[in-house]
Amino acid sequence: MSNRPILITASQLHAEIDNPDLRVIDGSWHLPNANRDAYAEYESGHIQGAQFFDIDAIADKDSGLPHTLPSASDFAQAVSAMGVSNTDKIVVYDTAGMFSAARVWWMFKIYGAQNIRVLDGGLPAWKAAGYGVTDKRRPPEPSAFSAEKDHSRIVALEEMRQRVDAADFQILDARGAGRFSGQEAEPRPGMRAGHMPGATNVPYSSLLNADGTFRPNSELEKHFRNEHVDPTKPIITTCGSGVTASIILLALELLGHTNTQLYDGSWAEWGSLSDTPIEKD
Incomplete structure (x- = not known):
């Protein structure tokens, strides 16, 4: 749909x-x-x-x-x-x-x-x-x-900890590859570099054409499939501060998928804490 x-x-x-x-x-x-x-x-x-x-x-x-x-x-x-x-x-x-x-x-x-x-x-x-x-x-x-x-579409820190530990949700990170891998510094001071364990990198720019318009639905579907994302299963999106994570949500909704949530604190919260698990590629 x-x-x-x-x-x-x-x-x-x-x-x-x-x-x-x-x-x-x-x-x-x-x-x-x-x-x-x-x-x-x-x-x-x-x-x-x-x-x-x-x-x-x-x-x-x-x-x-x-x-x-x-x-x-x-x-x-x-x-x-x-x-x-x-x-x-x-x-x-x-x-x-x-x-x-x-x-x-x-x-x-x-x-x-x-x-x-x-x-x-x-x-x-x-x-x-x-x-x-x-x-x-x-x-x-x-x-x-x-x-x-609508609290059902929002994830807070403690639930995010549980989801990462349980690995029962697909976590899609909209940041660029350098920030996701930990090879590039975060734009905000005091942030550790890297990503949440089990997260998949889907840079928001990969969902867009060069002119800032969304790629056709067929291309979006293929892109998610190539990243081993199953849009029919629960998804949590994240990014630096909850902004570009919304682009993934919009792309998924273009394809008719609404079983999605956004981690509002995103990396601004996760990366600033000392006890949250982090991976680097």
Whole structure:
């Protein structure tokens, strides 16, 4: 079963851009070592009507970890102020093509959005199609988003320890091969290098075309098969801080597989602890 309608093309979004029920979200975020300011880039040019979703602000700031999931009430308050309700047609994009938008898509789903799509190829695809951007912000009309966190799709540290020990779940790590193997240093200070025992490396970039769009379903299926991943069995995804792990979840959902969870603490948590088991290749 294919669920490709999760994605929307630039031309499809352009055709809907004046729909009063449409809510466009710029979910851009960059790694700390990228030296990019996502909000400043949003202010200088974004898709008409887009509101900025800051994953560092809409987060549990008491967790001690980067952008972990906020409470349901905090999420509801933040997106209501953006003018978003549960039944709006929501489209998320980012400036990289496909990076942090998948995380925002997943967050909206976790908290109960009914109609949430991702712009395939993001802002680069929008511009490549010849569509313009604006630096004018449209003040949102506050709405009412009712949020309830779906804990069944989230894995916390103690459960992650159990899953690693039991080796009863497929663990897919979206980081690049160098970080997964421990040959490259982590971008955040204080992190040990390597990966969780039993994890499989599925770099998020391996699921995308060079332009940041998702590879066709047939290629995604073949890629997972080549990595000895069985999408019909339970899967937990992880990465550096829970962002690109969402790209694997989106790819799996494109193929109709939803027996998936995300380890929200990801390597920012696992790699910073002294008693979590780590392997290096």
